[in-house]
Amino acid sequence: xxxxxxxxxxxxxxxxxxxxxxxxxxxxxxxxxxxxxxxxxxxxxxxxxxxxxxxxxxxxxxxxxxxxxxxxxxxxxxxxxxxxxxxxxxxxxxxxxxxxxxxxxxxxxxxxxxxxxxxxxxxxxxxxxxxxxxxxxxxxxxxxxxxxxxxxxxxxxxxxxxxxx
Numbered sequence: 001x002x003x004x005x006x007x008x009x010x011x012x013x014x015x016x017x018x019x020x021x022x023x024x025x026x027x028x029x030x031x032x033x034x035x036x037x038x039x040x041x042x043x044x045x046x047x048x049x050x051x052x053x054x055x056x057x058x059x060x061x062x063x064x065x066x067x068x069x070x071x072x073x074x075x076x077x078x079x080x081x082x083x084x085x086x087x088x089x090x091x092x093x094x095x096x097x098x099x100x101x102x103x104x105x106x107x108x109x110x111x112x113x114x115x116x117x118x119x120x121x122x123x124x125x126x127x128x129x130x131x132x133x134x135x136x137x138x139x140x141x142x143x144x145x146x147x148x149x150x151x152x153x154x155x156x157x158x159x160x161x162x163x164x165x
Contacts, residue, residue, distance in 0.1 A: 002029035008038070008046040011053035013062070026054055032126040040123055041102065041112050045081055048108055049100055052076050068098040080106025 004010050008031055015027035028050040035043060052075045056062050063069040073083045073093045080103045084091030087099030102109055150157045 001032045003033050004029065004031055007031055008034050008043075009050050011050040011057070013057045026057065028054060032124070035123055035125040040120065043123060044112065044115075045100065045102055045108060048079055048081060049076065052079065052081075066096055068094055068096070070094055076100060077103075078107070080108030080110070 002010075010027075010029055012027040012029075014024045017024040028047065030043065030046060030050075052072055053062070055075055056072050060071045060075070062072075068083060070093075076083045081100040082089075082103050083093045083098055083100050085093075085095050085098055088101055091099070102112075148157060148159050
């Protein structure tokens, strides 16, 4: 797990290696900052998306960093995830920044149904919000705690705090 701002997950080829250089391995990371707001089926589909990059790295022909090419798109379709620049039907299937959607009845959808039958129903979530998340929650809380009033006569505005109960 790794917080990578703005991404549900990522793949990094040959990210880690032994000190002697004899062993090299890739990295797949999921961003736990999004776990609480996404369904487990969506979270695991991100893992499958990143695994398609891993497959391409070792068995295909990856393109430049971050680009999702036709070979990757074909693998995604094969595993039941449709590549989409918008994350929904109608988006471009290749490009620099790509999402996907789950194909109903596709391989991923069926595999997840089996996981569900086996009892998978939860993933760990991030217990310590990032600074960005804390700031957003504080801003939303402050906004929700005030009600705007405007004088019909002079247009003067006031934002009183609610009376404590």
